[in-house]
Amino acid sequence: NAGVTQTPKFQVLKTGQSMTLQCAQDMNHEYMSWYRQDPGMGLRLIHYSVGAGITDQGEVPNGYNVSRSTTEDFPLRLLSAAPSQTSVYFCASSYLTGGFTEAFFGQGTRLTVV
Amino acid sequence: AQKITQTQPGMFVQEKEAVTLDCTYDTSDQSYGLFWYKQPSSGEMIFLIYQGSYDEQNATEGRYSLNFQKARKSANLVISASQLGDSAMYFCAMRGGNKLVFGAGTILRVKS
Numbered sequence: 001n002a003g004v005t006q007t008p009k010f011q012v013l014k015t016g017q018s019m020t021l022q023c024a025q026d027m028n029h030e031y032m033s034w035y036r037q038d039p040g041m042g043l044r045l046i047h048y049s050v051g052a053g054i055t056d057q058g059e060v061p062n063g064y065n066v067s068r069s070t071t072e073d074f075p076l077r078l079l080s081a082a083p084s085q086t087s088v089y090f091c092a093s094s095y096l097t098g099g100f101t102e103a104f105f106g107q108g109t110r111l112t113v114v
Numbered sequence: 115a116q117k118i119t120q121t122q123p124g125m126f127v128q129e130k131e132a133v134t135l136d137c138t139y140d141t142s143d144q145s146y147g148l149f150w151y152k153q154p155s156s157g158e159m160i161f162l163i164y165q166g167s168y169d170e171q172n173a174t175e176g177r178y179s180l181n182f183q184k185a186r187k188s189a190n191l192v193i194s195a196s197q198l199g200d201s202a203m204y205f206c207a208m209r210g211g212n213k214l215v216f217g218a219g220t221i222l223r224v225k226s
Contacts, residue, residue, distance in 0.1 A: 033214060040123070042205060042218040050212050058213065090159065096212070102149060103207075103214055105159035 002026050006091050006106030013081040013113045021076040021109050023091030030096040032074035033058070033103070034066065036087040043090060049074055050096055081113045116141045116210050118217035125222050127196045134181070135191040135220045137206030143167075146210035148189040150180065153203040153219070162204075165189060196224045 007022045025032065033048035035058075045058030049068040063085060065077040074093075078085060088110050092103040117140040127133035139148065150162040165173045165180045173180040181190040189208075193200055201224045207216045 031212065031214075035216070040218060042118075042120075043207075043216040045213060045215055048213065056212070059215070088157070092159075092214070094214070102161040102164060104161075108157050 004093050004104050004106040006109055011111050017081050019078050023074045024072050025093040029093035032093045034076045035090045038087050083113045086113045116215050118206050118208055120217035120220050122220045127224055129224055129226050132194045135204050137189045139187050139208050141210045143210035149207040150191045151205045198224050200224050
């Protein structure tokens with residue numbers, strides 16, 4: 001059971017560079033989301049999606065883009081990396097229908113922008 | 115807008131004792147779900163327990179129970195008989211509509 005797979009696990013970027021964090025799930029979940037975790041601030045929602053072709057902004061969307069072309073994949077793009085985007089990023093997925101269900105998380109990506 | 119507040123940045127508990135981690139929430143939704151997750155030092159997110167807004171009984175999962183007080187908008191996590199392995203960060207989260215939002219977390223340290 002792969003669950004939610006995030007790649008890469010670690011990444012160092014220079015200011016101004018762009019990159020894509022990959023997230024894939026094999027549970028046929030409708031809901032996928034990206035969070036960033038910073039000390040003392042918990043997990044903050046960046047973007048989320050309720051199905052292929054549908055995305056919406058979370059609490060801290062600036063500097064990030066997402067798309068959802070398939071049910072399985074939900075990549076997060078950093079357009080022009082800034083030191084303020086140094087963080088640990090988590091992808092999560094869950095069912096939406098049939099009541100509330102737990103979210104399954106990837107292992108996280110530790111991103112450092114220098 | 116939904117908001118989760120965890121007012122305890124850190125907590126200590128003696129091994130084998132019970133501990134309560136506080137969580138209050140704010141939402142205008144009538145239907146919502148409340149979750150607790152554990153994050154050990156290794157970093158993964160582990161689901162612990164869930165409570166639906168229409169559930170009349172408090173949720174329990176082994177040593178974990180959720181003290182749900184709807185009128186006060188609180189959803190405290192109670193861990194009974196603490197173990198050293200319970201030392202971790204604990205997050206309260208709420209799903210309302212399509213968003214799942216988290217609090218800032220509480221670091222729990224279990225002392226032997």
